[in-house]
Amino acid sequence: MVPGAAHPAMLALLALIGALLPGPGGAQTSVQPPNAIIPRGGSIMVNCSTSCDQHTLLGLETQLAKREVDHGNNWKIFELSGVQKDSMPICYSSCPNGQASALMNLTVYWFPERVELAPLPPWQPVGKHLILRCMVSGGAPRDHLTVVLLRGEKELSRQPAGNGEPAEVTVTVTVLATKDDHGANFSCRTELDLRSQGLGLFQNSSAPRKLRTFVLPTTDPHLATHRVLEVGTEWQVNCTLDGLFPVSEAEVHLALGDMRLQPTITYNDDSLLAKAWVKGKVEEEGVQYLTCAVNLGGQSRRSQERVTIYSFPAPNLTLSQPEVSEWTTVNVECEAQAGAVVTLNGAPARPPGPRAQLQLNASAEDNGRSFFCSAALEVAGQVVHKHQTRELRVLYGPRLNERDCLGNWTWQEGSQQTLRCQAWGNPTPKLNCSRKEDGALLPIGDLRPVKREVAGTYQCRATSTCGEVTREVVINVIYHQNNMAIVIPVASVIILGTVGTAAYIYNYQRKIQKYELQKARKAQEEAAMKLNTPATPP
Numbered sequence: 001m002v003p004g005a006a007h008p009a010m011l012a013l014l015a016l017i018g019a020l021l022p023g024p025g026g027a028q029t030s031v032q033p034p035n036a037i038i039p040r041g042g043s044i045m046v047n048c049s050t051s052c053d054q055h056t057l058l059g060l061e062t063q064l065a066k067r068e069v070d071h072g073n074n075w076k077i078f079e080l081s082g083v084q085k086d087s088m089p090i091c092y093s094s095c096p097n098g099q100a101s102a103l104m105n106l107t108v109y110w111f112p113e114r115v116e117l118a119p120l121p122p123w124q125p126v127g128k129h130l131i132l133r134c135m136v137s138g139g140a141p142r143d144h145l146t147v148v149l150l151r152g153e154k155e156l157s158r159q160p161a162g163n164g165e166p167a168e169v170t171v172t173v174t175v176l177a178t179k180d181d182h183g184a185n186f187s188c189r190t191e192l193d194l195r196s197q198g199l200g201l202f203q204n205s206s207a208p209r210k211l212r213t214f215v216l217p218t219t220d221p222h223l224a225t226h227r228v229l230e231v232g233t234e235w236q237v238n239c240t241l242d243g244l245f246p247v248s249e250a251e252v253h254l255a256l257g258d259m260r261l262q263p264t265i266t267y268n269d270d271s272l273l274a275k276a277w278v279k280g281k282v283e284e285e286g287v288q289y290l291t292c293a294v295n296l297g298g299q300s301r302r303s304q305e306r307v308t309i310y311s312f313p314a315p316n317l318t319l320s321q322p323e324v325s326e327w328t329t330v331n332v333e334c335e336a337q338a339g340a341v342v343t344l345n346g347a348p349a350r351p352p353g354p355r356a357q358l359q360l361n362a363s364a365e366d367n368g369r370s371f372f373c374s375a376a377l378e379v380a381g382q383v384v385h386k387h388q389t390r391e392l393r394v395l396y397g398p399r400l401n402e403r404d405c406l407g408n409w410t411w412q413e414g415s416q417q418t419l420r421c422q423a424w425g426n427p428t429p430k431l432n433c434s435r436k437e438d439g440a441l442l443p444i445g446d447l448r449p450v451k452r453e454v455a456g457t458y459q460c461r462a463t464s465t466c467g468e469v470t471r472e473v474v475i476n477v478i479y480h481q482n483n484m485a486i487v488i489p490v491a492s493v494i495i496l497g498t499v500g501t502a503a504y505i506y507n508y509q510r511k512i513q514k515y516e517l518q519k520a521r522k523a524q525e526e527a528a529m530k531l532n533t534p535a536t537p538p
Helices: 006-019 484-532
Strands: 027-034 035-039 041-049 059-062 064-072 074-082 092-094 100-104 106-119 127-141 146-149 154-160 168-176 185-193 199-204 222-224 228-231 234-242 251-256 265-267 271-281 286-296 301-311 317-318 322-324 327-335 341-344 355-360 370-380 382-399 408-412 416-417 424-426 430-437 445-447 454-462 467-478
Touching: 006 467, 027 092, 035 041, 041 059, 041 092, 059 074, 074 106, 092 146, 100 454, 106 185, 106 199, 127 146, 146 168, 154 168, 222 301, 228 382, 251 271, 301 370, 317 370, 317 382, 327 341, 327 370, 327 382, 341 355, 382 454, 382 467, 408 416
Parallel strands: 027 100, 035 106, 228 301, 322 382, 408 467
Antiparallel strands: 027 041, 041 074, 059 092, 064 074, 092 100, 106 127, 127 168, 146 154, 146 185, 185 199, 222 234, 234 271, 251 286, 265 271, 286 301, 317 327, 327 355, 341 370, 370 382, 382 424, 416 445, 430 454, 454 467
């Protein structure tokens, strides 16, 4: 233990007493306890005694507040109180045979008045060195005082507080910040180890400070949006940035010009996506700048895109008459704003310009025809389009032709068939089909199964305000009769016919044989007569 600095007068006294110390065989002076340690402001009893048994002068020299509490022939007990610092009281005695003294080493201990970890930076970049500073004021004895810097309960550094007066001392340690340090508590602690003095280990700790570490990439955010936008439209802005830590602490600022947007932010492992809608807020044409800034750890990464706001109404597409009778002339015209180029389907080829037109003689085939007009305008190097569509209605009389209503149908009885007969026209005609014989209606649609009763000739009539048309439809049904009354007579006729034919052939053959026999007999008779007739003389 190192005592405190002594007063100059005390040093002079010590020098004098040293000079008066007796040699061997002289009177002896002692002090109890020779060494002591007490808390600052405490008290202690000091016993000064001498070996001289004659009348002697015995006392205690000190600058401390003292009080004699007891004495004897050759001893005295003093109380030292309110001790604030280390001291070296001296017991002295003066005997006839000489003078003597004894030195006491009194050490004062006290705990540090201040143990504080210096404030940490609001954000510490990962991979950068961080200096931790612990400031300690007071505390003694200093050679028994140690300063410990901690991360949580883990020791980072253990250093002596230094010797000398217990003034303020700063102990530092440098650490490399990592992602794992984010949210960690750092602190410092003093340890006054007096166990060698028969006391204990006394600790004082600072309040913990939480560290926040971060990673902000050197790349700028990626802005995804349209570079050309129309006045009054709604559109989405996306801003992304990867490589952030801690990503949930990142803040995003999105703005179009002076107008701040309200993004919805989605966080992933180390990236974020900010989405915002611009809803009908841009009403002024011109160039504006879209900005996305990502802030983390007191730093920022920013991207900016140029956006051109334009106004481009749809082209004006007109028909001279949207509804006409057949063979009426119709004029179609498409026109857009200056600087635009329009195209009109069906229009003759002309030099590009903001106007196009065509003329047609409306027919039934033009009913429902759509005219499509497209206008193109170049804005900031991009071509934008607007379209307009109109439909023409043509009034024409009923149509009932072979394709839509077949005139002759032939089916097998019991088969599954579908009869189709449809009239066309504008307005849509009314169709009526009835059988000529009895006025039965034509069974249009599914015939499942086909019956022979539907056979016949039908008259179909389609009528509308634009006229009427008729068509004849014939339905043939093939069927087989299963009737024995018919089968038996037919079989009888066949059998009788067969028998009659056989009898005829038999009688015919008999007559031929009889004729041949008679002919042979006659020939024989004529030959016999020639033999019996006498020869004529020469």
